[in-house]
Amino acid sequence: MASPPPPASAAAAAHRVFVYGTLMSEEVVRVLLGRVPPSSPALLPNHQRFSIKGRVYPAILPVDGNQVPGKVFKEITDGELHVLDTFEDEEYVRETVGVSLTDSSETVPAFAYIWGNEGDPDLYGEWDFDEWKRVHLKDYLAMTQGFKEELEQLEHR
Helix, strand or coil: CCCCCHHHHHHHHEEEEEEHHHHHHHHHHHHHHCCCCEEEEEEEEEEEECCCCCCCCCCCEEEEEEEEEEEEEEEEEEHHHHHHHHHCCCCCCEEEEEEEEECCCCCEEEEEEEECCCCCCCEECCCCCCHHHHHHHHHHHHHHHHHHHHHHHHHCC
């Protein structure tokens, strides 16, 4: 078994990423990154999480007065950020946002994947993480494993 990289190298390029949908599942993150980075529960103010017609994952958009629950992964390396960027659909835009850590009341900057089309007619209602886990997690893990295998094949060409 390969030993993990030294913490100093990870800290040198450490990023925070706010997740609010399928990436809140530690099982999905473990498949994608090969580990589950440390995290804190968090709220993203002035945004709303939506379901997307025909898809099992959510989108978020800026909406004053609303907040999105999620978590912030800490100590994300440049390589892991690249994996997440590739995993997220092209319709998402990675932006820096201010999130409130609910375990410390601290507000910190973090990357978040925001839906790029604010007027998308396919956005509706509120996406439910517990329902997603119950109904879609098993199939989503299989899809995620396939994605990771394809990504590794492309990177080794």
